Amino acid sequence: MRVRDKVVVVTGAASGIGRAMAVRFAEEGAAGILVADLDEAGAAAVAERIGDRAKAVRADVSVEDDVREIVDTAERSLGQIALFCSNAGIITGHGVEEASDEEWSRTLAVNTLAHVYAARAVLPAMVERGGGYLLNTCSAAGLVNCPGDAPYAVSKAAAISFAEWVAIHYRARGIGVSVLCPQGVRTGMMREDLKDENLTARAVISSGAVLEPEEVAGHVVEGLDAERFYILPHPEVAGFFQMKAGDPDRWLSGMSRFVESLAR
Template identity: 70%
Template sequence: MRVRDRVVVVTGAAGGIGRAMARRFADEGAAGVVVADLDEAGAAAAASEIGDRAVAVRTDVSVEAEVQALVRAAEEAFGPVGLFCSNAGVVTGHGLDAGDLDWTRTIDVNLLAHVYAARAVVPGMVERGGGYLLNTCSAAGLISCPGDAPYAVTKSAAIAFAEWISIHYRAKGIGVSVLAPQGVRTGLLGEGAENSLVYRGVVASGEILSPEQVARTVIDGLDAERFYILPHPEVAEYVRRKYDDTDRWLAGMSRFVASLEG
């Protein structure tokens, strides 16, 4: 899947991984890049960095009507969407203490936004003979997330949905990749997060990558059309261990969380 000459939509693109991907897609020769985010000013700033081949669209991805409007705006600006990057996500930092509002918001953004994106673009892609979805789902969807139950559960569900789309639409020309990094230097690991279990777990798990490093991995993964794009390749080994001996893996993860809790 080559980005060159494609119209690309990136959600959650005002900063972090989304912003880095938007810039990289432009560098790779995308016909147009649509920078979408709830942060309107941040999206506009990211689009201005790219120039004439980018537009910013304020979008709440938890609202299906806004995702549909985003796709219409992309088509009006540049033409049919060839690659939709459903990248926006939220964390809660809560376990059993997560309230219903925490769960609802996380489900809406981390899971249903992927569903809304697929509904908005897949039928048109099928009619045109092809298209591609890139869903940011995090390594948490594969190997859980110490300290954040809603995040772990919704990211896992998002991967399951991506699998379902791939199974049902691959033969119709639709490609799907799941971006699953561990620690990345973004606002989710920003000031004030240092004392959280989530932060300590991420830092203890391995290297903290820059968003630009992740974007480079995305290009390589899309070129190869790999379902799992893993900026931290060790995640593949963690997943193998998980399924080779799940009981042993769960015991090890339990010890890991206990060490983080001190």
């Protein structure tokens, strides 16, 4: 999957990984880029930076009608969508006792259901054309959990499971699927966590390097070119995942000790 001369949609593209991907796709020669975000001014600024090939749209990806409007606008203004990057996400920093029902619902809607809405909106046309690609930003938390943030961990694991389901059922129909699973990335969400010095931020910092969004975008381009399902900007995540699968009880014990050490 190469984006040159293709139309790409990126959600959550006003900042962080989404912005970096949109800009990198433009550098790679994408024919058109739809920049979608709840932050309308931020999305417009990214589109302006890219130039005439880009169009900005305000959208709340937790609302299915908004996701369908993203798709309709992209196809009307830019052409047939070859790659849909469902990237928008939120974090709470709360555990099972602190997270409210509203936080659970909102996090699951943005981090999981948004991928479902995107697939519903683009798959029929992609299948009819005989090809298309979905890139879902799911986080390493979906593979190896997330200390301190229960809704985030659960929603990201569900997002990976959904992407697997789509890959299983649609690969033979010409649809490619990748999940982007970074660990620490220097985004707005990460900076807010660092400011609060909460458990999630301490766990991320202790687990590996904190990458710049532009580095992650580079890994995305390389991973799409290879059409790998798992795109892992932090290679150590693969090792963590293998340890988890190889001996779950030992891995859980180790994670418990890790969390206890961070809480001291």
